[in-house]
Amino acid sequence: MTVSPPLPVTLPEKRGLFYGGDWHAAKSGSVQECVSPATGESFGSVAFGQPEDMVAAIEAAHVAFPAWRDTAPLQRAGYLKKIATVMRAHKQELALVDAADSGNPVAAMLKDIDIATGQLDFFAGLVTEMKGDSIPMGPDAVNFTVREPLGVVGRIVAFNHPLMFCAGKMAAPIAAGNTVVIKPAEQAPLSVLRFLELVGDILPPGVLNVVHGGPEAGAVLAGHPLVAKVGLIGSVPTGRAVMRAASDTVKDVMLELGGKNALIACADADIEKTARGIIAGMNFAWCGQSCGSTSRAFLHSDIHDAVLARVLELVADFKPGNPTAMSTTMGALINARQKARVLAYIDTAKAEGARLVCGGKAPEGEGMSNGNFVEPTIFADVTPTMTIAREEIFGPLLAVLRWDEEADVMRQANAVDYGLTCSIWTRDLSRAHRMARQAEAGFVWVNKSAAHFLGAPFGGIKQSGIGREECIGEMIAFTREKNIHIALD
Numbered sequence: 001m002t003v004s005p006p007l008p009v010t011l012p013e014k015r016g017l018f019y020g021g022d023w024h025a026a027k028s029g030s031v032q033e034c035v036s037p038a039t040g041e042s043f044g045s046v047a048f049g050q051p052e053d054m055v056a057a058i059e060a061a062h063v064a065f066p067a068w069r070d071t072a073p074l075q076r077a078g079y080l081k082k083i084a085t086v087m088r089a090h091k092q093e094l095a096l097v098d099a100a101d102s103g104n105p106v107a108a109m110l111k112d113i114d115i116a117t118g119q120l121d122f123f124a125g126l127v128t129e130m131k132g133d134s135i136p137m138g139p140d141a142v143n144f145t146v147r148e149p150l151g152v153v154g155r156i157v158a159f160n161h162p163l164m165f166c167a168g169k170m171a172a173p174i175a176a177g178n179t180v181v182i183k184p185a186e187q188a189p190l191s192v193l194r195f196l197e198l199v200g201d202i203l204p205p206g207v208l209n210v211v212h213g214g215p216e217a218g219a220v221l222a223g224h225p226l227v228a229k230v231g232l233i234g235s236v237p238t239g240r241a242v243m244r245a246a247s248d249t250v251k252d253v254m255l256e257l258g259g260k261n262a263l264i265a266c267a268d269a270d271i272e273k274t275a276r277g278i279i280a281g282m283n284f285a286w287c288g289q290s291c292g293s294t295s296r297a298f299l300h301s302d303i304h305d306a307v308l309a310r311v312l313e314l315v316a317d318f319k320p321g322n323p324t325a326m327s328t329t330m331g332a333l334i335n336a337r338q339k340a341r342v343l344a345y346i347d348t349a350k351a352e353g354a355r356l357v358c359g360g361k362a363p364e365g366e367g368m369s370n371g372n373f374v375e376p377t378i379f380a381d382v383t384p385t386m387t388i389a390r391e392e393i394f395g396p397l398l399a400v401l402r403w404d405e406e407a408d409v410m411r412q413a414n415a416v417d418y419g420l421t422c423s424i425w426t427r428d429l430s431r432a433h434r435m436a437r438q439a440e441a442g443f444v445w446v447n448k449s450a451a452h453f454l455g456a457p458f459g460g461i462k463q464s465g466i467g468r469e470e471c472i473g474e475m476i477a478f479t480r481e482k483n484i485h486i487a488l489d
């Protein structure tokens, strides 16, 4: 394959916190340096919000709320569509900043822009679906419900899709008439800043506010009395912390948390399609850093060797490289800590007796030494009690397990506290339905993996979260129902 050169990146000039329609330095003067996960080069520093900055942003969102709530729904939709249009016009530029700062390949980040703009348009199209009901009361009264926005909504997001999570997750609450404060992930803030340079003045001041910062700033957002609801995309421990902080003011939460997802291939599954599904399900392009990654592949004994052999051929397409080159198929992990964590899991897997069949180390060669690169790694002969079969690694590490009895594999697949996704491969329709029903997961694919479908509810059960996103339910979840009873004379 021809390797293309890295493309030039337009970094944002504005490096502040964005709230109340304006840019601000952190009140304490706090800044954070941004470093390329792939090359180690510095991209300069950005303002790093502290609790007092978060409070100022929440107050700005609170001030802006009444006017935004009273803006006609179709007018609100118009603003969101305009943001999507500007994003599309700057698609490659935005994807390149995202790639440089997050380490994910630019080809994948281009798709992230498509997903985010799709979500903006989708929720813009749903504004008139914020409907109530009427309840029959006989001739002497009219009784009906209306749906109202909640007020200020906080959204705290993870680092793996920095811009997609910022632009996509503001759409539903803003469409519903809420004002929003976003706390992006501290690891990769630059694409969001460039996005705000481009679209920050489209919405009225205070409707969209973004405070870059760490867990302390996030904790303020979760606990503040002026925030009506908080959504988190993050890990299970952070989900627990956000729920605890939200409980002080009895606020609702929406939690999209981690996963240790199972892919189950039955004896009758198509070998080629299953192997491709396993590769797609691992999201190797962004180093497996995806909540939905099917990082446990349960292969039936009858097809185990054939599927694994094909997976090992296909995985060769993923070679770590500079994320800003269009030909790069796999990027770098977000930081050195995450790289060390993945390498430690590889050591643990070896020590516990798993058989390394691919990768297993940081790659060597030109351009590799300063980046957080790890080869796509696959272990076979993994058993359900091994650490890599139980813990979310959030890295390019696939555990392959063997099975014979359907009841056993379902029990093993369900034997984790997570319950986000599950992918089942079979040509038997009855078996597919049976296994899909038994899977303890909020999102189940049959003969498919990895894909999300706008309109189809995505979210977890068990400790993978609360709430459903990417569907009308996400917007409705940012509204509340009010009943009005009118007695007629």
Ligand SMILES: NC(=O)c1ccc[n+]([C@@H]2O[C@H](COP(=O)([O-])OP(=O)(O)OC[C@H]3O[C@@H](n4cnc5c(N)ncnc54)[C@H](O)[C@@H]3O)[C@@H](O)[C@H]2O)c1
Binding pocket: 156, 157, 158, 159, 160, 183, 184, 185, 186, 213, 214, 215, 216, 217, 218, 219, 220, 222, 233, 234, 235, 236, 237, 238, 239, 241, 242, 255, 256, 257, 258, 259, 290, 291, 292, 392, 394, 420, 465
């Ligand atoms: N279910 C999903 O849709 C989804 C999508 C992407 C990532 N994730 C999950 O996210 C995790 C990886 O991301 P991460 O390592 O950045 O997660 P993380 O939980 O460490 O951080 C996520 C966000 O929460 C903030 N945060 C951390 N502690 C906080 C606290 N006490 N109060 C408020 N905010 C706090 C962080 O600053 C960050 O913005 C994985 O577990 C992954 O599965 C889930």
